Amino acid sequence: MSPTKSDDLRPPEGIPEGLDRVPVIPLSSAVLFPGSVLSLQVATSKSLEALRSLAEGETLVGAFVQSRGDNDAPRPGDLCRTGVLATVVQKLAIAPGRVQLFLQGRARIRADEFIQAGPLLEARVWLAPRVEPPDAETATRLVEKAGYLFEKLVESDARYGSELVGVIRSNLASGAEIVADLLSTSIHANVEEKQSLLEALDPLERLEKVIRLMQKDLSRAVIDRDVERQTQLSINRRERERYLREQLRVIQDELGDTPLENEVDSYVERIDKLPLEDDQRLQLRREIQRLSLLSPGSSDYAVIRGHLDTVLQMPWTESTEDQLDVERAAQLLETNHHGLREVKDRVLEFLSVLKLKGDLKGPILCFVGPPGVGKTSLGKSIAGALGRKFVRLSVGGVTDESEIRGHRKTYVGAMPGKLVHSYIQVGTHNPLVMIDEIDKIGKDFRGDPASALLEVLDPQQNSSFTDRYLEVPFDLSRTLFITTANVLDDIPPALRDRLEVIRLAGYDETEKLQIAKRHLMPAILADHGLTPAYLEIDDEAMSSIIRDYTAEAGVRELTRRIASIVRKVARRIVTEGLVSESVTKANLASYLGMATFEHEFAGRAPEIGVATGLAWTSVGGEIMFIEATRMKGSGKTTVTGHLGEVMRESVQAAYSYVRSRAGELGIDETVFTGHDIHIHFPAGAIQKDGPSAGVAIATAIASVMAGRPIRHDVAMTGEITLRGKVLSIGGVKEKLIAASRAHIRRVVVPMGNRKDLTELHGEVRRGLDIVFAERVEDAWCEALMPAAEAGSGRVKPRRAGANANTAEERRASR
Numbered sequence: 119m120s121p122t123k124s125d126d127l128r129p130p131e132g133i134p135e136g137l138d139r140v141p142v143i144p145l146s147s148a149v150l151f152p153g154s155v156l157s158l159q160v161a162t163s164k165s166l167e168a169l170r171s172l173a174e175g176e177t178l179v180g181a182f183v184q185s186r187g188d189n190d191a192p193r194p195g196d197l198c199r200t201g202v203l204a205t206v207v208q209k210l211a212i213a214p215g216r217v218q219l220f221l222q223g224r225a226r227i228r229a230d231e232f233i234q235a236g237p238l239l240e241a242r243v244w245l246a247p248r249v250e251p252p253d254a255e256t257a258t259r260l261v262e263k264a265g266y267l268f269e270k271l272v273e274s275d276a277r278y279g280s281e282l283v284g285v286i287r288s289n290l291a292s293g294a295e296i297v298a299d300l301l302s303t304s305i306h307a308n309v310e311e312k313q314s315l316l317e318a319l320d321p322l323e324r325l326e327k328v329i330r331l332m333q334k335d336l337s338r339a340v341i342d343r344d345v346e347r348q349t350q351l352s353i354n355r356r357e358r359e360r361y362l363r364e365q366l367r368v369i370q371d372e373l374g375d376t377p378l379e380n381e382v383d384s385y386v387e388r389i390d391k392l393p394l395e396d397d398q399r400l401q402l403r404r405e406i407q408r409l410s411l412l413s414p415g416s417s418d419y420a421v422i423r424g425h426l427d428t429v430l431q432m433p434w435t436e437s438t439e440d441q442l443d444v445e446r447a448a449q450l451l452e453t454n455h456h457g458l459r460e461v462k463d464r465v466l467e468f469l470s471v472l473k474l475k476g477d478l479k480g481p482i483l484c485f486v487g488p489p490g491v492g493k494t495s496l497g498k499s500i501a502g503a504l505g506r507k508f509v510r511l512s513v514g515g516v517t518d519e520s521e522i523r524g525h526r527k528t529y530v531g532a533m534p535g536k537l538v539h540s541y542i543q544v545g546t547h548n549p550l551v552m553i554d555e556i557d558k559i560g561k562d563f564r565g566d567p568a569s570a571l572l573e574v575l576d577p578q579q580n581s582s583f584t585d586r587y588l589e590v591p592f593d594l595s596r597t598l599f600i601t602t603a604n605v606l607d608d609i610p611p612a613l614r615d616r617l618e619v620i621r622l623a624g625y626d627e628t629e630k631l632q633i634a635k636r637h638l639m640p641a642i643l644a645d646h647g648l649t650p651a652y653l654e655i656d657d658e659a660m661s662s663i664i665r666d667y668t669a670e671a672g673v674r675e676l677t678r679r680i681a682s683i684v685r686k687v688a689r690r691i692v693t694e695g696l697v698s699e700s701v702t703k704a705n706l707a708s709y710l711g712m713a714t715f716e717h718e719f720a721g722r723a724p725e726i727g728v729a730t731g732l733a734w735t736s737v738g739g740e741i742m743f744i745e746a747t748r749m750k751g752s753g754k755t756t757v758t759g760h761l762g763e764v765m766r767e768s769v770q771a772a773y774s775y776v777r778s779r780a781g782e783l784g785i786d787e788t789v790f791t792g793h794d795i796h797i798h799f800p801a802g803a804i805q806k807d808g809p810s811a812g813v814a815i816a817t818a819i820a821s822v823m824a825g826r827p828i829r830h831d832v833a834m835t836g837e838i839t840l841r842g843k844v845l846s847i848g849g850v851k852e853k854l855i856a857a858s859r860a861h862i863r864r865v866v867v868p869m870g871n872r873k874d875l876t877e878l879h880g881e882v883r884r885g886l887d888i889v890f891a892e893r894v895e896d897a898w899c900e901a902l903m904p905a906a907e908a909g910s911g912r913v914k915p916r917r918a919g920a921n922a923n924t925a926e927e928r929r930a931s932r
Contacts, residue, residue: 140180140203142232142239143221144192149312150181150202152223153296154303160217162191167237169209169217177206180241181221182229183313194232194239200246200317203227226316248295249320257294260325264301265290267332274339277306294321301328306335359415382410385426392434398590402429425527428534429590433541437548437596441505442473454499455492456633461485461620465500482575484556484601484609487622488738488852490672493602494554496622501550506598509540514555519565522574524587534587537574541592548596556613557603568610575599575616623851624671624738626858630664631657638677646684653687655680655701662703666713669859671738671852683709724830724903727822731814732835732857732865733806734849739856741833743800744811746818751794759799762807768837769797772816775842775894776823783824783898784905795819810847812838813866813897820898825905832901833857834866834891842894846870858885865889866897 144165150156160166182201184192204221212218226246233240251257268286272278282304289296302315302324311331318324385406389399405422412419441447447469451462468481485493494510501508513536516522524535540551553575559567573579580594601617603609609617625633635657643650655663668675683701686709690696701709727746732739757769776783777790797818799806813836821828835853837845846868857865864887872890875883891897 137178137203138244139233139240139242140178140227142197142241143179143181143204143219144184144197144239145181146184147309149183149302149309149316150204150221150223151299151303151312151316152202152225153299154223155207156181156204156221156223158219158221159212160219161215163215166215166217169219178224179204179206179221180227180229180243181223182241183309183316185313192239194234197229197232198313198317199229200313201227201229201241201243202316203243203245226319246319251294251320251322253322257322257325260322260329261290261294261297264297264325264329264332267329267336268301268304271305271332271336271339274336274343275306278304294325297321298324298328301325301332305331307331382406385409385430388430389426392429394434394590402426402590421527421532425587425589428538428542429588431542432538432588432592433545433547434592435547437546438506440472440548441503442469444469444473447503450503451499454502454637455496456636457625457629458492458496458622461496461622464618464620465503469504482577482599482601482617484603484606484614484617484619485622486603486606486619488604488624488671488735490670490674491622491624492672493622494552497550497552497600497602500598500600504550504598507544507546507549508552509544509549510552510554511536511540512554513567513571514558515560516567517560517562517564519567519570520586522567522570524585526586527589532587534585537583537594538585538588538592547593548598550598550600553599553601555603556601557605557608559610568613571613572616575601575613624855625673626855627661627664630673630676631660633673634660634664634676634680638673638680642677642681642684646681646688648684648688648691651698652691652696653684653699653701655683656703658703659701659706662706662713663710665859666715667710669715671855679710724827726825726827727818728830729814729818729821729828729901730830730833730862731811732833732853733808733811734852739849739852739854741856741860741862742806742811742814744814744818745798745800746795746822747798748789748793748795748822750792753791754794756794756796757798758796758802760802760805761799762805764809765799765807765811768809768812769815771840772812772838773819775838775840776816776819779820779842779895780823783820785820785823789823793823795822809837809845810835810849812836813844813891813894816894817897817901821902824902827903828901829864829903831863832866833860833862833864834897834901836866836868836891836897838894844868844870844891844893844897850874854886854888863887864900866891866900868892 145156145158148156148158160169180201181204182197182199184196185198186196202223203225204223207220207222208218209220210218227241227243228246229241229243231242233242265286269283272280272283286297286300286304289300298315298321302312305328307315315324315327318327386403389402389406392399394402405426409419409422409426412422444466448462448466451465455462464483485496487493497510498508513521520535522535522537524538525532537551541547541549553571556571559571561568573583574594577595580597582591583594584591606614606619639655640650643653663679664676667679670676687696687699690699707713727748729744729746731742731744733742734740755769755773757766761769773795780787780790797815813834816838817828817834820826835847835850837847839845850867850871851874854865854867866889869890869892875888889896889900891900
């Protein structure tokens with residue numbers, strides 16, 4: 119807003135006309151405002167001499183703030199230009215060389231010049247014009263707001279006297295000019311802030327500045343008041359506790375009862391019973407001695423007591439008796455789990471050795487397999503077969519070593535590691551501990567949890583495992599540890615070396631059907647409050663759920679699908695009074711909707727340049743298409759599909775081998791030099807790597823270069839060399855299960871993997887024609903069809919008669 123000057127330029131009452139020169143009174147620690155009275159003491163020799171030099175009866179002076187320089191001898195340049203014309207109300211000599219001076223502010227003045235006239239400093243001044251607010255409504259609103267804030271400030275800040283509220287209230291109707299100066303005088307602010315208020319001629323601008331200063335002061339006062347109240351409460355609480363403790367002590371003395379001494383004696387007695395070494399027991403006794411010297415209210419008392427309680431909670435001697443009935447354990451494992459012969463045999467072997475020897479340091483088993491195949495539930499069944507307590511310890515995503523080893527008790531909020539918590543939880547020192555998701559353990563600046571697990575999982579070291587919080591060795595050798603992982607390669611090598619790996623491949627359709635009937639259906643019905651009388655899902659419908667609504671190695675999605683059907687039936691029982699329901703293949707869609715998966719993955723007709731490969735993933739086996747096409751160019755090779763370096767090298771090796779056998783494939787050399795080839799692996803968002811697609815890549819390249827279709831019902835896997843040999847690969851069982859799930863009829867696998875077929879379920883083997891290949895040409899014989907215009911037979915092997923008499927040997931017996 120722009121200030122408006124008043125037309126009335128007459129000086130205030132009591133100020134003579136034509137006043138232009140006044141004596142100067144410098145102010146160093148206060149600011150005088152019009153309408154207010156200021157008391158100050160004058161003690162410096164020059165100031166006293168200046169007061170004595172005032173003319174007789176001269177009462178008007180100029181009060182100017184000294185912003186810098188020597189307080190005893192201010193110079194003209196040390197004074198602010200805006201000051202206040204004041205009347206000397208009274209001068210009192212309060213001591214030799216000291217005068218009490220009372221000044222009353224009359225009006226704002228501006229100094230054009232300061233003049234040194236002997237000992238007296240004078241100023242040539244003019245009266246600052248009064249500014250009338252242009253908006254009366256705005257002025258009234260600001261005056262009311264300022265008055266309200268000042269009242270709040272007086273309530274919150276003890277530095278303000280309550281009488282000031284009455285003074286401000288009585289002057290609210292006097293106008294913005296008077297209220298602004300009264301508040302400027304009353305508030306607590308430094309000299310620079312008050313000088314800024316004095317220099318503001320517009321009363322509205324002055325009021326806005328005063329409001330801001332009061333708001334800042336009010337915020338500080340509220341904080342100070344809260345802090346003071348909290349401090350007082352804390353003091354009162356401590357005093358109350360001290361008083362109550364003193365009263366309790368007096369009562370206990372009268373009764374002859376000393377609870378702290380009893381507590382210390384209890385700790386000593388219980389520590390002496392623990393199976394500890396002498397030095398370890400002495401260490402704990404020292405902790406108890408420290409405890410006896412501390413006040414129960416101290417922080418160290420709580421830390422030491424928490425540590426001792428944790429030590430005493432550990433199951434040093436408590437254990438469960440192993441149930442060494444091998445036949446009972448075999449029956450229990452067979453009842454709870456379908457298949458998994460290798461795992462069951464390994465557990466029964468452990469039981470047999472334990473029964474003969476009576477003591478066996480627990481081996482560290484590692485179940486590796488895709489999600490949902492029953493790794494965790496198998497651990498529970500093993501614990502049940504042994505009669506041991508079961509505890510699951512998940513380390514997936516753990517990046518802090520202290521999660522395993524614990525924190526030192528000197529840290530604030532320290533606690534033992536997860537392992538110690540597990541033993542306290544089960545209450546025995548020989549449980550079965552399942553360390554889950556060990557392949558997903560992390561590592562960061564706080565340490566390497568995998569390194570901490572080395573001591574835990576090493577039978578030669580874990581007999582004296584020391585948690586940092588516990589500070590006392592604890593024997594883990596009587597514990598049976600089982601770990602689980604989805605991908606073996608992601609487990610750190612040093613940790614993997616301590617594990618006995620047992621692979622759990624995915625289930626085929628027959629195994630899933632049996633698991634669903636024997637295990638999933640009863641459990642899901644019980645979870646939903648139903649009995650088998652309410653719902654029946656026949657084998658054909660269950661097989662359709664497995665085949666058409668799930669695509670997984672385990673049974674988690676199958677469990678969810680069955681649970682969805684059970685929930686819908688439960689709703690009908692409640693709302694429609696349904697007595698029982700039978701789900702068949704005919705009415706399955708009414709519960710689960712249209713089929714989710716189409717299983718003719720391999721295509722409905724042979725195509726040129728499209729080969730069907732088999733891949734292994736962390737969730738089981740999958741089929742993988744490899745597409746190749748050619749176009750006129752200069753012989754360049756393009757590879758796409760989010761591939762790793764190993765797979766790119768496989769593409770290059772396959773291309774080189776196909777080109778080296780161009781003559782035997784009936785391919786003119788100009789096809790390679792005059793065409794570019796593009797090889798693509800669909801599902802480009804998924805990272806792919808590994809050498810096992812070499813055979814399928816070579817087949818796709820040979821197909822597109824020779825113009826020969828590839829059979830859509832033949833899948834293949836195997837690594838190739840530049841000499842055309844097919845090398846063995848991993849994950850054969852999972853890959854063959856994936857092929858069976860996709861209704862592929864013939865699969866080409868490396869000859870070196872013949873031994874792996876012993877793990878394959880009979881149903882899968884009977885549904886597949888498995889061909890063993892020693893060379894890439896063996897795969898071409900099975901997969902490549904004659905070119906449309908050639909009419910010739912299959913491609914001949916590289917060596918005449920190489921496999922002529924082993925056609926049946928290349929195929930596994932059905």
